[in-house]
Amino acid sequence: MTINLENYFDFLSNDDIRIKGHRIGIEDVLKYYLQGYSAEEIISELPTLNLEKIYATLTYYYQNKQYLDNYLLHLEEKREQNYQEWLTKPSPLIERLREAKANKRSEKLV
Known part of the structure; x- marks a missing residue:
């Protein structure tokens, strides 16, 4: 019996591979896993998953290690880029909150 590992995943985009039936x-x-957690320990961190889905993910990883290592690196670079952009250009909500905080401070000084 052959298991089609791709049946365990939703390939939403080049930057988004999810475990089928989850937002994870x-x-x-x-x-x-790469931090040293066992499959059982991963379940304690992600309790909506089961061992079958975790082992399918790990098997998929080892069968596509170079691709998934690049995928993980790309996601990390993208997150860092988004964070740096957020630092330089915060959202309008953050700007309004900062202004409100500054106004509150100046009112206390008066």
Whole structure:
């Protein structure tokens, strides 16, 4: 019996591979695994998953290691880029909150 590992995942885009039936990305499972967590420990961190889905993710990882290592690196670079952009150009909500905080401080000084 052959198991089609791709049946365990939703390939939403080049930057978004999710575990089928969940909003959990494969990067979430792999992050814990690469930090040394066992499959059972990963379940304690991601309790909506089961061992079958975790082992399918790990098997998929080892069958596509170079691709998924690049995928994880790309996601990390993208997150860092988004964070740096957020630091330089915060959202309008953050700007309004900062202004409100500054106004509150100046009112206390008066």
